[in-house]
Amino acid sequence: DTGSAAATPIDPRFDIAYVTPVTIGTPPQTLQLDLDTGSSDLWVFSSHTPASQVRGQQIYSPDKSTTSKLLDGHTWSIRYGDGSGSRGNVYTDNFAIGGIMVETQAVETAEEVSSSFTTEDNIDGLVGLGFSTLNTVSPEGQLTFFDNAKPKLDAPVFTADLKYMKEGTYDFGFIDESKYTGEITYVPVDTDPGYWTFTSSGYGVGSGTFSSSPITGIADTGTSLVYLPTAIVTAYYRQVEGATNSRSYGGYVFPCNSTLPPFVFGIGEAKFTIPPSYMSYAAVTDGSPTCFGGLQSSSGIGINIWGDVALKAAFVVFNGEEPPTIGWANK
């Protein structure tokens, strides 16, 4: 099998996250979920989510599906890097993305979600596409959609073609040559503890010299920005007139009319350029002349994260063969 599904920005003003339509159950219930390579739980707003915590999200009602089965005695609970979280119980049911159907997918139904999920009415849940070792279901961990779908895919891969303020695509089971230019550069993935962890070959700021130094981090479709070591981040903002590291805004900000250099990162011998438009992420509040940077320091996180600001500058292949690798191509 092969399949494709849209990745649509949830906000027309800036690319904070992307959602993809999925169907769950019989008859199919359609929800818009955030495909997240940084986690491995597939959870949804549901008929079990208290009404006070639901604000416009689509919900999955297992009781309305003739193919749902409660996974008795199983629970889940997850906390994300931005402090948000959710927990609940588990069903198995039919689950499809882009026409790829998995009959007994573990679908984690939310009994509680944190306030940032309640306020984000365009996200009905997440599809974790990290490695199944990260799945939080207890007492038995469950498989991701990708792990369940892999045996029926023409090739054990999925690709991300995220776009700047535009609809992109996730493809499953094939590599669409029309979506990239030149060659795909594959590098090894460290699957411990369960992220798509790889090592970049270095970085450059604008037309400055390229610094060939290894940068190990995760490829994370569920994170909006890029988080790298402070030394790299300060080298970048040193080239931005009026940039400061703002405690109140929680990161590097600068006047929106400042000229920003592009940010270059290496994958093996290949180079990828994040254009200035992606590096000026958003005004700190609507209409403010102060903008928040798309590159921020990872010092408070503990790992480097190549999030959407970097991913949308490339066509990325998540290769689930043994051993897994990750491929990057220009587009």
Ligand SMILES: CCCC[C@H](NC(=O)[C@H](Cc1ccccc1)NC(=O)N1CCOCC1)C(=O)N[C@@H](CC1CCCCC1)C(O)(O)C(F)(F)C(=O)NC
């Ligand atoms: C600072 C380090 C990472 C923060 C990262 N969150 C983010 O990047 C959120 C995403 C978001 C989308 C929509 C609405 C609200 C928030 N954005 C965010 O913090 N910002 C603040 C800075 O400006 C850009 C937007 C994260 O936790 N990503 C999760 C998945 C998200 C969780 C919140 C809902 C959307 C998905 C992750 O799974 O990718 C993870 F790997 F980081 C993780 O925590 N794995 C366990």
